[in-house]
Amino acid sequence: MKCVFCAGRPGMATAALVMLLAVTAGAQSLPASPKPQVLFSRSAQSEGQNSAQNAGQPLAKAGNAQVPEANDAERQALTITAYDLNLHLVPREHSLAVEARLTVKNAGAQPLDEMALQISSALQFEGIESEGAALPYQVRTVESGADHTGALAEADIRLKQPLAPGATMPVTVLYSGKIVVTGKRLEALGAPRQIAEASDWDRIAEGFVGLRGFGNVVWYPVSSVPAPLGQGNQLFEEIGRQKMRESDATVAMQVTLEYANHAPDVAMVDGQVVKLGPPVSTPQGAFPGVLEFSVPARRLGFEAPSIFVAERTLSEKGAVAVYARAGDADRAQAYLTAAAQVSPVLKKWLGAKARTTLAVLDLPEGDDAPAEVGSVLLTPLLAVKPEALDSPLDLGMMHALTHAYFHSRRPWLEEGVASFMVSLWIEQTKGREAALEHLEATRGALAIAEPASPGAGAGEPLMEASDPVHDRTKAAYVFWMLRSLVGDSALEQALQGYESAKDTTPDYFEKLLEQASGKDLQWFFKDWVYEDPGLPDLEITHVYPAAENLGLTLVAIDVTNHGYAAAEVPVTLVSTKTKITRMVRVPAHGMVTERVEIAGQPLSVQVNDGTVPEVSASLHIKTLQP
Incomplete structure (x- = not known):
């Protein structure tokens, strides 16, 4: 049995957590008493430091220091660029104890004299230091919807010397506590307890450890702007900002887990399955078994640090692995069938072979609410009929499985492609009209989030977007518009040729698509991806049919765009004999006249078919008088 971070120093007794397997009265009947072993030890003493240099200097405790409360500018300035997390999990007690070694950076423009770190209000800070020197801090409780308790414990920390803009420093944080299911934040808004707890199911418990991270349970240190749930889009914007700020951070993890009966056989860290070895020790009488595993430092991407550990039964086929509870093993087949049903669409658009495996964790x-973390789908396995091609199971599987076929470091591509693929599946199974209705159902929220005009709101360029309204809803619309602009073949070619590692400049995907289609798309990407002037606002201002000549009628159609984003929309003229559709580009805050010659008596004009999101409507029809 190895000792994790055993090096301690005088005065650190209250900061080190040492679990000893010792003989107890209830274990006297065992043939032999096992020798005491160190299961887990924490020390804020950094590796390589001289323990004598700070002898007799205990870590500062909450309340020992008077430190001013951090302001939002200071919270936003602090970025964590590296996590090295040493966890000790005791599921039977719902507890964890952590030594978090961080590298923090001042990403602001002013030096930082103090900084703030936050964890769930269910956890307690035990000590904070940097390079062997204790840092004085004061703990406050701040209201925040980022944690299922509805609050965060914030340590306001006084630095030994100011942290200059762009500079980094190591910080070690010790903390511990218990994490159980609670619907407190949602119940405060009036949600029934059962529904609240089904949404906020994060826990440490026998048989299942599930910690999703910022936005659900803040089990690792962060520095965030407190954002209460229920105040507009504030919380979701802060969740997105956190993910964007730490997308280049690296996370390493060492885990020691005690178990009572059977050893867990599946672990997932930061959206990836971790291969587990045999337990370090198995349960003996009153003594727990011990499982250890580690994950080397790797880039976080647009995810929150997360960990899931469970005992499950594995079923797999193709690019999908389903980890089911013992009582749900027979339901796994429905999920494998759903994956097989949606795979042809994914292969057509994204390539013949998945780039990774989708893990489905029961x-x-x-009634637990499904969620996605990287290439992991977290969901209760339901008893469904896999042959129902339009079932919600297929929609969920399509979205999750897309991440196994396509991956991007950019949220608008990562989530936008997945949302686009869901709409394509609806189109294939229910028809184009149903797919456009699916888009329209999301347009209202997008219209509210978008600025009414330049300067009327800050806007959020899709390239920098981090909230679902933009990186899912707006991005899905963008792919539908690109489909109209360049055609299916060119868009398929660009998506299949995309490589996340090569996406180092904002215009990488634009250039891929221009190369595949032979078209100049700079105007489109400027208004819809790189900038955010708002949505178009189209109107059929005039329709002028000329006199019929030799069975043909020339119709002039004036289309005005009152918005500040250019758009290329379908304009359809319907007559008693036929209909003609043309793609017409309408400049921002401008008007175009499209002339169409058609056989028969003109009956109606339609501008837009629902593929271009607008401020108040995405469909305009004008009936012509005989």
């Missing part, structure tokens, strides 16, 4: 309760 959640503890049947």
